[in-house]
Amino acid sequence: MAQILKGAPVAAALSDDLIKRAEKLRASGVVPTLAILRVGERPDDISYETGAIKRCEKIGIQVKRFLFPASCDRETLLNAISEINADDSIHGCLMFRPLPNKEDEAAACAMLSPEKDVDCMTSGSLSSVFTGKGAGYPPCTAQACIELLDYYGIELSGKRAVVIGRSLVIGKPVSMMLQARNATVTMCHTKTVDMPAVCRDSELVIAAAGKAGVVDVRFASPGQVIVDVGINIGEDGKLCGDVKFDDIEAIVSGITPVPAGVGAVTTAVLAKHIVEAAEKTLT
Structure with a gap:
């Protein structure tokens, strides 16, 4: 069975650190x-x-x-x-x-x-994500993926990663952030030929397609880690991700649930960006 990569402990760890940093800021006025x-x-x-x-x-x-x-x-x-x-x-x-x-x-x-710009709304922030220079911050959800992987000790350097989706909100920024951590990244989209085969050959999949259940057992292989960024309403009216969780959990080594996965980390990342921005005013 896969390790369930829940977001709550990640958010809690981030929050504990940020509480201390916010207290220090307040003490400095x-x-x-x-x-x-x-x-x-x-x-x-x-x-x-x-x-x-x-x-x-x-x-x-x-x-x-x-x-x-x-x-x-x-x-x-x-x-x-x-x-x-x-x-x-x-x-x-x-x-x-x-x-x-x-x-x-x-x-x-x-x-x-x-x-x-604490959620990458401006071209200046996007530029900083792509170049590693300048002001601004990456999208909170994209960084939440990285924070979650770091918390669970999942090494990124040298890993073969696939990002499904090429939006400026998740797909493209998280691809650049993975490359900055020395992962080898392939981006998949609606025109990708044999997407399941591309994903099966990877060690990490970040699913940000925006379509319920698009990632099924054909995409999975043993030892993989799958991060599901999708937020959708399924045919049963319940919240679900891009990944067919119940089918894939038995195959991969780690997987995020929806809900209670990446989404649970996003507001903590937003808070982190605000604290970092405030800290910059002291320097």
Whole structure:
């Protein structure tokens, strides 16, 4: 049976460290602060916001919310971004996407200061992920994958890794982050020929396809570690990942569950980015 790579202990370990660092910041007169910018009332946004606020409160991070109706105009949105950029007491900004208007979203991402971009919304942050230089932070979910693998002692250097999905939110950034750790990475997507065979030949699979159950036993081989980033609603109406967990668990050596896997680590990574941003103000 595979080792179940649960996210809760990873998040707890990160939080314990961040509590100490946040206390040290406060003792130095710096209160680590997150700005949450939400347009509209999408249930998934509100759910993540609630979890992020709870995590921040536990660690000692202050949260300022900028909430607007779905009908919010561009000028109001950009004024909020400008206010966040100018406020030295705010160290990071989380803006929920997608916004109702794609053009407004592009303008907001372009305006946000990379130094305060704690979830890789700006081109400056993406550049730092791809080049290893500059301001900004990787996407929280992509880094959550790396944090989880590190916690469970899964070596990345020299390993053959496959990333399923090529989005700028997960696939491409996590591919670059794995390469930075000296893994040999293959990216798979909808046009990949014989994807199951490509995955079977790997030692690590990160599934970020966004399609329920797309990764089945054909993709798995003994000794593999599979990280499931997918969040989907299955035919039974329950939350599930991209991986057919029950079928694959008996084959591989390690696998993350959905829920309670990578998603449980994401808000802790968000908090880590805020604390790191606050620490930079001291130097």
